[in-house]
Amino acid sequence: MIQHLLDGVLTGSYLSLGAIGLTLVMHILRFANFSHAELLSLGAYVALVCDALVSGLAPFLAVKLAPLSLTGSLIIAILISMVLTGLSALLIDRLVFKRVREKGQELSMVFASFGMALIIRNVIGLIFGLSPALYSRDIAFAVILSRDPLILVKPDQIFVLIAALALMFILHLILSRTTFGYSLRAVAENPSLAQVNGVNLQRTIMAVWLIGGGLAAVAGVFYGISHQLIPVMGRDLVLPIFAATIVGGIGSVYGAVLGGFIVGIAANISLVILPSGYTPSVPFLLILVVLMIRPHGLFGEARA
Amino acid sequence: MSIVKTMGATAALAFGMSVLAGAAQAQDCTTKIGAVLPTSVDWGRPIAETAQFAVDQVNAAGGAAGCEIEMVLRDTQVDPKVGVDAAKALVDLEGVNVLLGAVSSGVSMPILTSVTVPSGVLQMSCCSSSTAFTGLATEGKTGGLWYRTFATTGVQSAVGAKVAADQGYKSVAVLYKNDDWGQDMARLIAADFAAVGVEVTASVAINDGQPSYRAEVTEAVTSQPDAIYLALYPAEGTAAVREWLSLGGTQNMILANSLKSDEFRDNVGLQYLGSALGTDTASPRSESADAFRAAYQERFASEPNGPGLANSYDAAMIVLLAMEAAGKDASGADVAAAIARVTDPDGTPVSADTAGFTAAKEVLASGGNVMFQGATGNVRFDANGDVSAPAVIWSFSDAGTEEVEFMSLNDVDAFMASLK
Numbered sequence: 053m054i055q056h057l058l059d060g061v062l063t064g065s066y067l068s069l070g071a072i073g074l075t076l077v078m079h080i081l082r083f084a085n086f087s088h089a090e091l092l093s094l095g096a097y098v099a100l101v102c103d104a105l106v107s108g109l110a111p112f113l114a115v116k117l118a119p120l121s122l123t124g125s126l127i128i129a130i131l132i133s134m135v136l137t138g139l140s141a142l143l144i145d146r147l148v149f150k151r152v153r154e155k156g157q158e159l160s161m162v163f164a165s166f167g168m169a170l171i172i173r174n175v176i177g178l179i180f181g182l183s184p185a186l187y188s189r190d191i192a193f194a195v196i197l198s199r200d201p202l203i204l205v206k207p208d209q210i211f212v213l214i215a216a217l218a219l220m221f222i223l224h225l226i227l228s229r230t231t232f233g234y235s236l237r238a239v240a241e242n243p244s245l246a247q248v249n250g251v252n253l254q255r256t257i258m259a260v261w262l263i264g265g266g267l268a269a270v271a272g273v274f275y276g277i278s279h280q281l282i283p284v285m286g287r288d289l290v291l292p293i294f295a296a297t298i299v300g301g302i303g304s305v306y307g308a309v310l311g312g313f314i315v316g317i318a319a320n321i322s323l324v325i326l327p328s329g330y331t332p333s334v335p336f337l338l339i340l341v342v343l344m345i346r347p348h349g350l351f352g353e354a355r356a
Numbered sequence: 357m358s359i360v361k362t363m364g365a366t367a368a369l370a371f372g373m374s375v376l377a378g379a380a381q382a383q384d385c386t387t388k389i390g391a392v393l394p395t396s397v398d399w400g401r402p403i404a405e406t407a408q409f410a411v412d413q414v415n416a417a418g419g420a421a422g423c424e425i426e427m428v429l430r431d432t433q434v435d436p437k438v439g440v441d442a443a444k445a446l447v448d449l450e451g452v453n454v455l456l457g458a459v460s461s462g463v464s465m466p467i468l469t470s471v472t473v474p475s476g477v478l479q480m481s482c483c484s485s486s487t488a489f490t491g492l493a494t495e496g497k498t499g500g501l502w503y504r505t506f507a508t509t510g511v512q513s514a515v516g517a518k519v520a521a522d523q524g525y526k527s528v529a530v531l532y533k534n535d536d537w538g539q540d541m542a543r544l545i546a547a548d549f550a551a552v553g554v555e556v557t558a559s560v561a562i563n564d565g566q567p568s569y570r571a572e573v574t575e576a577v578t579s580q581p582d583a584i585y586l587a588l589y590p591a592e593g594t595a596a597v598r599e600w601l602s603l604g605g606t607q608n609m610i611l612a613n614s615l616k617s618d619e620f621r622d623n624v625g626l627q628y629l630g631s632a633l634g635t636d637t638a639s640p641r642s643e644s645a646d647a648f649r650a651a652y653q654e655r656f657a658s659e660p661n662g663p664g665l666a667n668s669y670d671a672a673m674i675v676l677l678a679m680e681a682a683g684k685d686a687s688g689a690d691v692a693a694a695i696a697r698v699t700d701p702d703g704t705p706v707s708a709d710t711a712g713f714t715a716a717k718e719v720l721a722s723g724g725n726v727m728f729q730g731a732t733g734n735v736r737f738d739a740n741g742d743v744s745a746p747a748v749i750w751s752f753s754d755a756g757t758e759e760v761e762f763m764s765l766n767d768v769d770a771f772m773a774s775l776k
Contacts, residue, residue: 055578059570183619184594191628194603202578204603279568280595280623288567320571328572329534329561 055203056324060317062209064296065216066278068312069271070289071296072223072305073264079303080240080260081153083161087144087168088268089290093283095137095269096276097176100185102129102136119207121192122277130273134266141265142258144168169286177283184280187273212274219270220309223263227305232259240303292319295335299342301352310350314338385423389675390446390477392439392457392467393668395431400459402656403482403668404429407456409655410672417713420679421686427672432458439463443471453688454478454675459664461486462536464504468492473499477688480675482668485509487540493740501692503737505667505674507637507745509540512612514772515635515747515763516585517548519610523633525583527555528610529576531596532587534561541587541612549585551775557581562592573599583608590620597624607631621752629752633760637745639666640733640765644708648731651709666731673708674698674728674735680713681720699735700725733765744769 074088106125107114113124152164194204227233238246239256247253275285282288296315300307315335322334342349391407394400411427419425428450430442439458446452455477458464461484468489472479481504490508492498520528528549532542538561546556557579560572573596576584583606586593593615601607607628613636621629639645648669652660660666674695679686681694697703698716703725706712716726728735737743747768749761763771 055574056571059574063568063570184591184623186623189623189625191598191602191625193601196604204574204577206602275567280598282591284565285567288565292567319568323571323575327561328575329563331571332563332566 053321053324054201056320057317058203058205060320061313062205062213062278062316063320064313064316065213066271066274066312067289067292067296067316068309069216069219069267069274070293071300071308071312072220073267073271074293075297075300075302075305075308076236076240076260077264078297080236081149081161081257083153083158083165084294086162086165086290087172087286088165088264089293090169090172090286091137091141091265091268092272092275092289092293093176093281093286094140094172094272095133095265096272096281096285097180097185098136098269099126099129099133099273099276100180100187100281102132103187105129106132116188116190119192119195120211121188121190121208122211123188126187126273130270133269133273137269137272138262138265141261141268145257145261169290173283173286180281180283182283184282186280187276206278208277212278215270216274219267220305223267223305236260291335292316295339298339298349301346301349303353304349304351307349307351386426387419387421387423387679388426388428388450388452389679390443390450390452390455390457391427391429392432392442392446392455392463393429394434394459394463395429396433399662399664400434402662403459403664405656406652406660406665406668407482407672409652410669410676413710414673414676414713416710417717420676421682421684423684425676425679427456428452432460432463434460434463436463436466440466440470443467447471447475447477452477453686454480454679454691456480456482456668456671456675459483461488465489468498468502472688473497473501475688477501478503478675478678478692480504480671482506482671483664486536487544490740490742493742498741499689500741501688503671503674503692503695503741505671505732505735505743506664508742509537510544510742510772511637511745511747511768512635513541513544513548514768514775515749516545516610516612517552517554517775518763518771519633519635519749520549520554520583520585521552523583523608525554525581525608527557527579527581528583528585529557529579529581530559530585530587531562531572531576531600532559533589533592533614534563538562538587545585545587548775555581562588562596564592566592569596569599572596573603573605576600577603577605582606583610585610585612586615587612589614590617593620594623597628601628609633610635613637616750616757618756621756626752626754632752634750634752634757636748636750638748638762640746641762642729642733644729645731645733648708660731669708670728670730670732670735673713673730677706677713677716677720677726677728680717695737697725698728699737700727701734701736703727705729744772 077085103126106128152160192206192208194206197203235251292315296311300311318338319334322331393404395404411425415424432439464481464484478501483506485506485508487508532538549556558576560576609632611634677698678691678694681697682690704719706716706726708730719726746765747763748759750757751760
C-alpha cells in the first residue's frame with residue numbers, strides 16, 4: 053500500500069507538469085487541446101536527438117551522475133528541448149490554431165487539435181520508427197528503502213519528483229509575483245478587459261504556448277526516463293493528463309498539480325482493489341466522481 | 357441462368373481437361389470443396405494459394421473419389437460476419453460438404469457453430485489456435501466435424517511449464533497481455549504450472565497503451581517468485597520487463613514466442629536476458645517437411661516462410677485424402693470419419709505429393725489405411741480434432757536467438773500427456 057502510494061506520487065509528478073500546460077491553454081485560449089500530450093512526445097524525442105548531439109560534441113558530459121541514470125548531456129538536452137518544444141507549440145498555433153480560432157468555433161478548435169495530435173504522432177513514428185527508444189539502455193535499479201513492508205524507489209524518480217516540484221515552485225513565483233503573471237491571469241479572466249488595460253493579448257498567448265510547451269517537454273523527458281519513449285506515448289498520456297486537468301479544475305495551475313498527483317495515486321492504488329484488467333477505467337471514474345461533486349473541478353471556478 | 361451455368365461448367369471442365377492433359381485418367385465429374393480464407397490481407401493469399409497447390413497435385417493424380425476437385429475460394433476479410441456469409445454461400449449455393457478455413461479463431465468459431473455443424477459439413481482449419489475449440493469439442497458440440505492442422509496454444513504453455521520444472525523454479529509470477537490470446541495463455545499456464553508442482557504467486561494482466569506498468573509490476577515483484585512468465589508483446593513487454601528488473605525482480609524469465617524479437621532483446625539488454633528461456637512451436641525435422649519446402653520453392657519460387665503455409669497444405673491434403681477414402685457422394689460426416697483412416701499411425705506411409713496421393717488411392721481402394729506424412733510431419737489428430745506440434749526452447753544470443761532444446765512431436769505429446 054505504501055509502495056503504491058509512493059509510486060503514485062512519482063507518477064503524478066510528470067502528469068502534473070503535463071497538466072499545468074494543458075490547463076493554461078484550455079483556460080486562456082478556451083479550447084480542449086487534445087494535441088497537448090503530443091507535445092510531451094515531441095519534447096521527449098527532441099531531447100533524445102539533442103542528447104546524442106551533445107554527448108557527441110562533448111563526450112565528457114555523457115558520464116552518468118550516479119546514482120542517477122541521468123547524464124550531463126541529457127540535462128542540457130532537456131533545456132534545449134524545452135525551448136524547441138515551446139517554439140514548436142508556438143509554430144503549431146501560428147500555422148493551425150490561430151487560423152481556426154479566427155474563423156471557426158470552439159468545436160472546430162477541438163477537431164483541429166485532434167488532427168494535430170495525429171499528425172505529430174505519426175510524423176514522430178515515421179522518423180523514429182514505431183518501436184520503443186530509451187535514453188539509456190542500462191537499467192537503473194531501485195533502492196530498497198525498507199524490507200518489510202517491501203518499499204522500493206528508483207533514484208531517477210526521486211530526481212524527477214524534486215525537479216518537478218522545483219519547476220512548479222518557479223512557475224508559482226512567476227504567476228503570483230510578476231507583472232507578467234498578473235497579465236496572464238487577467239487575460240484568462242477577461243481578454244477584452246485585459247486588452248483595454250494595456251495587456252498585449254498576442255504576446256500573452258505566445259507566452260502561454262511557450263510555458264505549456266516547455267513544461268510538456270520536461271514532462272515528456274521525465275516520462276522517458278521513468279519508462280520508455282514510444283511514438284504513441286502521447287496517446288497513452290492524453291487521458292491521465294486530461295483527467296488531472298479536469299479534476300484539478302480548468303485554469304487552476306495549483307489544481308493541475310494536485311490533479312496530477314491524485315490521478316497518479318488513484319491509478320496505482322486502484323490495483324489493490326480492482327483486478328489489473330480494469331485499471332484503464334480509473335481516470336474516467338475519477339473525472340465522473342469529481343464532476344458530480346464539484347462541476348468545475350477541485351479548484352476551478354465558474355465563469356461567465 | 358441455366359445456360360450460363362452450363363457454359364461455366366463446360367468452360368471449367370475444358371480448362372480442367374487441358375490441365376489434366378498429361379494425367380493418368382481424365383475425369384467426367386467435378387466435386388467442389390469450399391475455402392474461406394482472408395485473401396484480402398497480404399499474409400492470407402499465400403495460405404489460399406498453398407491450399408490450391410495441394411488441390412492441383414491431387415487433380416494431377418486424377419482427382420479424389422473419382423472426380424476432379426474444384427476449390428471454391430471466398431474471402432473472409434478477417435471479419436466474422438463476412439466469413440459466416442461466405443461459408444453459408446459455399447454450403448447452401450455451391451453445395452460443398454467440405455470447408456477449409458478460416459484462419460483467425462474469431463472467424464472459424466462462428467462458422468463452425470452457425471454454418472458447418474448445423475449443415476453437417478466438415479470444417480478443417482489451417483491456422484486457428486484458440487483452445488475454445490477444444491472446449492467445444494469436449495462438450496460434443498462440434499459433432500466430430502471440426503479439425504485443425506495448427507497446434508493449440510496448449511503446446512506453448514506446456515513447454516513453458518516444462519522449462520520451469522527443468523530449471524527447478526518453485527514459484528512463478530505471470531504477466532499476461534489482456535486480450536483473448538493472453539487470457540487463454542494465462543489460464544493454460546496456471547493449470548500446467550500446477551500440474552508440474554510450480555506455485556503461481558501472482559497473475560497480472562497488462563493492458564495495452566498504459567503510460568506506466570509500475571503498479572502491475574510491483575504487484576508481481578512483491579509476491580517474490582523464483583521466476584517470471586511473460587505472455588506479452590514486445591512493446592509492453594519491454595516496458596514491463598525493464599520495470600521488473602529495476603525493481604529488483606529476478607532475471608529468471610520464461611517467455612512466450614511473441615517475445616522472440618530483436619526489438620525486445622535490444623531494448624531490455626542482452627546482459628539481463630542471460631537466464632531468459634523462451635518457448636515456441638517448431639516445424640518438424642522430418643524428410644516430408646523438407647520435401648514440402650522443396651516442392652513449394654519449385655512451385656512458387658520462394659521459401660514457405662509465411663504463417664500457416666505448411667498447415668494450410670496439410671489441411672487441404674488430408675481433406676482430399678479423406679474424400680478419397682470416403683468414396684463417391686460421401687457426406688461431410690463420412691469424410692470426417694475417414695480422416696482417421698488417412699492419418700493412421702499404423703497405416704502405410706504416403707508422401708505429400710501427386711505420387712503419394714496415387715499410392716494412397718491404391719492402398720485405400722484395397723481397404724488399407726495410410727499414414728499421411730505431410731508438410732507439418734506425421735499429422736495425428738486427437739479426439740477433439742487438435743494436433744500437437746514439435747516445440748523449441750530458445751534463448752537470446754548476440755546473433756538473435758538460439759535453440760536450447762528441440763522437442764520432437766513425440767516428446768511434446770508425451771510431456772503433455774504427463775500433465776493431464
